[in-house]
Amino acid sequence: MKGPLNSLIDLFFPKTCPGCGRVISSDNFLCKDCSKELIFIRPPLCPICGIPLEFGESHICGKCLIKPPFFKAARSCALYQGPLSKSISLFKYEGVTALARPLSLIMIRALSPFIEKANVDLILPVPLHIKRLRQRGFNQAMLLARQLGKGLGIPVNGFILKKVKETPPQVGLSQKKRLKNVKGSFKVFSKKEIEDKNILLVDDVFTTGTTVNECSKVLVEAGARGVFVITLARTYEGKR
Ligand SMILES: [Zn+2]
Ligand SMILES: [Zn+2]
Numbered sequence: 001m002k003g004p005l006n007s008l009i010d011l012f013f014p015k016t017c018p019g020c021g022r023v024i025s026s027d028n029f030l031c032k033d034c035s036k037e038l039i040f041i042r043p044p045l046c047p048i049c050g051i052p053l054e055f056g057e058s059h060i061c062g063k064c065l066i067k068p069p070f071f072k073a074a075r076s077c078a079l080y081q082g083p084l085s086k087s088i089s090l091f092k093y094e095g096v097t098a099l100a101r102p103l104s105l106i107m108i109r110a111l112s113p114f115i116e117k118a119n120v121d122l123i124l125p126v127p128l129h130i131k132r133l134r135q136r137g138f139n140q141a142m143l144l145a146r147q148l149g150k151g152l153g154i155p156v157n158g159f160i161l162k163k164v165k166e167t168p169p170q171v172g173l174s175q176k177k178r179l180k181n182v183k184g185s186f187k188v189f190s191k192k193e194i195e196d197k198n199i200l201l202v203d204d205v206f207t208t209g210t211t212v213n214e215c216s217k218v219l220v221e222a223g224a225r226g227v228f229v230i231t232l233a234r235t236y237e238g239k240r
Pocket of ligand 1 (some may be wrong): 033
């Protein structure tokens with residue numbers, strides 16, 4: 001039941017669906033129609049990088065066989081499309097930071113079996129370079145990580161992993177260029193805090209995995225026991 005104050009807030013600041021802009025009264029963050037359009041990622045998928053596979057049983061994909069990533073495993077909540085991509089763009093580029101909570105909740109709902117199995121000691125967000133952080137005013141991965149930490153009861157630290165080199169956005173770059181772009185751009189501060197720990201690395205979108213892999217590399221080299229990656233969304237070119 002909603003209290004009288006909440007009803008009053010709803011009256012003056014009606015909640016709108018980030019997927020379609022319609023006013024909604026339910027406690028869900030998306031309207032019913034947009035909720036149906038979310039495509040949660042389910043098996044079959046690659047047990048390492050988490051890429052959805054079109055058919056058959058889950059198996060390690062060619063890319064992970066040829067060059068295993070530095071993280072132990074990565075999973076994403078849903079495909080980066082439709083109402084989820086609209087929500088992420090509002091959250092990230094329009095500064096609707098109130099979306100961090102509902103977005104983290106759908107991550108917890110979809111990914112908690114994976115997180116439990118990973119036996120995580122510490123949550124780290126993928127960092128932004130200080131210049132980008134100043135422009136945007138917040139790090140979307142940090143906001144998600146904070147909410148996840150609250151929901152899961154796991155400590156979060158936004159100061160251990162830092163982005164020390166400013167790099168142009170990865171959008172539109174080939175995998176080779178992405179790799180060159182991020183190489184050497186992350187650094188671990190206070191190694192003691194991650195030594196022999198299982199880390200849950202959090203980001204908003206998984207595209208080619210280059211960024212999270214580079215972060216995982218420096219974390220493992222600094223002594224982390226294992227790095228597990230979760231993202232809210234994942235880009236996917238194939239049929240689903
Ligand atoms: Zn909607
Ligand atoms: Zn894979």
